[in-house]
Amino acid sequence: MTDKPLADLPVVVIGSGPVGLAAAAHLVTRGIRPLVLEAGPTPAAAVAEWGHIGLFSPWKYNIDEAARGLLAATGWQEPVGDHLPTGAELIRDYLKPLAETAELRDAILTNTRVVAVSRVGKDRTGTSQRGSTPFLVRTQNSDGTTADFQVRAVIDASGTWESPNPIGQSGLAAPGEVEARRSGFVTSPLPDVVGRDREKFDGRKTLVVGGGHSAANTLLALAELREESPDTRIGWVLRRADPASVYGGEDKDGLPARGALGARLRHLVETGVIDVHASTTITGFSTGGDDAIAAETDGEPVTLHADRVVPATGFRPDLGFLREIRLDLDPIVEAPQQLGPLIDPEYHSCGTVPPHGARALGHPEPNFYIVGMKSYGRAPTFLMYTGYEQVRSVVAAIAGDHEAADRVELVLPETGVCSTDAGSSCDAPTGKPGSVDLPTAGAPDAGGCCGPAEPVVVGIPTGVEHGRSEEAAAD
Ligand SMILES: Cc1cc2nc3c(=O)[nH]c(=O)nc-3n(C[C@H](O)[C@H](O)[C@H](O)COP(=O)(O)OP(=O)(O)OC[C@H]3O[C@@H](n4cnc5c(N)ncnc54)[C@H](O)[C@@H]3O)c2cc1C
Numbered sequence: 001m002t003d004k005p006l007a008d009l010p011v012v013v014i015g016s017g018p019v020g021l022a023a024a025a026h027l028v029t030r031g032i033r034p035l036v037l038e039a040g041p042t043p044a045a046a047v048a049e050w051g052h053i054g055l056f057s058p059w060k061y062n063i064d065e066a067a068r069g070l071l072a073a074t075g076w077q078e079p080v081g082d083h084l085p086t087g088a089e090l091i092r093d094y095l096k097p098l099a100e101t102a103e104l105r106d107a108i109l110t111n112t113r114v115v116a117v118s119r120v121g122k123d124r125t126g127t128s129q130r131g132s133t134p135f136l137v138r139t140q141n142s143d144g145t146t147a148d149f150q151v152r153a154v155i156d157a158s159g160t161w162e163s164p165n166p167i168g169q170s171g172l173a174a175p176g177e178v179e180a181r182r183s184g185f186v187t188s189p190l191p192d193v194v195g196r197d198r199e200k201f202d203g204r205k206t207l208v209v210g211g212g213h214s215a216a217n218t219l220l221a222l223a224e225l226r227e228e229s230p231d232t233r234i235g236w237v238l239r240r241a242d243p244a245s246v247y248g249g250e251d252k253d254g255l256p257a258r259g260a261l262g263a264r265l266r267h268l269v270e271t272g273v274i275d276v277h278a279s280t281t282i283t284g285f286s287t288g289g290d291d292a293i294a295a296e297t298d299g300e301p302v303t304l305h306a307d308r309v310v311p312a313t314g315f316r317p318d319l320g321f322l323r324e325i326r327l328d329l330d331p332i333v334e335a336p337q338q339l340g341p342l343i344d345p346e347y348h349s350c351g352t353v354p355p356h357g358a359r360a361l362g363h364p365e366p367n368f369y370i371v372g373m374k375s376y377g378r379a380p381t382f383l384m385y386t387g388y389e390q391v392r393s394v395v396a397a398i399a400g401d402h403e404a405a406d407r408v409e410l411v412l413p414e415t416g417v418c419s420t421d422a423g424s425s426c427d428a429p430t431g432k433p434g435s436v437d438l439p440t441a442g443a444p445d446a447g448g449c450c451g452p453a454e455p456v457v458v459g460i461p462t463g464v465e466h467g468r469s470e471e472a473a474a475d
Helices: 018-029 045-049 065-072 087-099 177-183 213-228 243-247 256-270 372-376 384-398 402-406 470-474
Strands: 011-014 034-037 112-119 135-141 146-151 153-156 205-209 233-237 274-277 280-285 292-297 300-305 308-311 368-370
Touching (some): 011 018, 011 112, 011 146, 018 034, 018 065, 018 087, 018 384, 034 112, 034 146, 045 087, 065 384, 135 153, 177 280, 205 213, 213 233, 213 243, 213 256, 233 280, 384 402
Parallel strands (some): 205 233, 205 308, 233 274
Antiparallel strands (some): 112 135, 280 292
């Protein structure tokens, strides 16, 4: 065990996405040394994967207060408030400059994947003096080495991007799916069809699997590719019987750009550009290297053919490396116990979760917190801005400032991005990024799921993309 007093050890932040970097900024602001461990080759590696997607939340809701403080000292030009950036712009104009500040750059280790979190000399069953024993964080690095770090607290901000829901039924991978993902036959979610990943799709047949807006995003991109390359063929597999719910509000949508894209998707389906396989589940992938995919339509076996399959079936948290940590999770959505019922998409179609902090995010394990996208478990409605309030409070709790930890400081406007009653998602297609006025929650044009205006709550649409499987949505 280290000889250093616990308070002299750093606090580990797992992941350097928007919320992990914000946590690090709050730690610095409180005079606590952060150690940010990032699996990817660059900070915000997950956002970089979906860099071609336009955000639905404008700049003014994407920047953390403590991060703004660090950046202000560097002469950074804050991006304009109402513009909707792409993921790539979020990195270029905010996350990269933040990661390069003098306070953070040496604190971030990239290519460093956390593979286990435990307590020094104690497994999960060791109770005596547990809270005063340093955490042991084990990493596997891209050069093949491993390392152990001893730290005073752990903030897990590792997101869910790397653990998509399986395509198969019952929340399980279909036979052959693991191999199909490994070979690239099943791609990553939200590929950049008209950009970086174009050659995988150009002139080929692609099946998009899923019934939410991630699926819609990819289908529209494939249709754009097909305009230039007519041999490109597009299939859409979804469990529900009618794709209409994915079209959203169309001309009634609170976000006109999103409504227009819903209408475009409908047109592509009705004109036969997109070949729809409704009421269909995938039951197996060929391991013989051919393009046959076993499926069931209305319970009857069918065979589908494709060169590529794009999964758009949502995400779930990776809890494997937390096996030695005492967690208290909601049994349904796998979010921290108190938070789960507030975000369960079965009951909260608009994601109107009250701001929350260390108290709601705590676990039986002292000084251990899951924050950010991962804190929402399988629920799809997470907002960066909510994450920034989470880490402000969590860092205050780690610093021993319980008064600040309990204070709610999130002041969100009485606006929201609500779906129609069709359901939607935080990655609803926004088309070419630009400036969009958010509708007022509860306003007639705000969409069917919005209740009356709720101050300090931003309504974010739910869907199936980030966690809840399409199967659950179809039930
Ligand atoms: C397509 C898309 C669009 C979205 N649009 C919006 C939007 O407009 N507005 C909004 O508020 N929210 C949006 N979100 C939701 C959410 O705010 C983002 O996903 C945001 O990036 C979450 O931040 P995070 O820091 O929690 O996680 P992430 O950004 O996912 O970052 C997690 C980091 O942890 C790293 N990591 C993972 N596992 C490990 C490990 N074991 N060890 C070390 N590092 C690890 C990853 O490489 C990654 O860099 C969107 C999400 C998606 C997918």
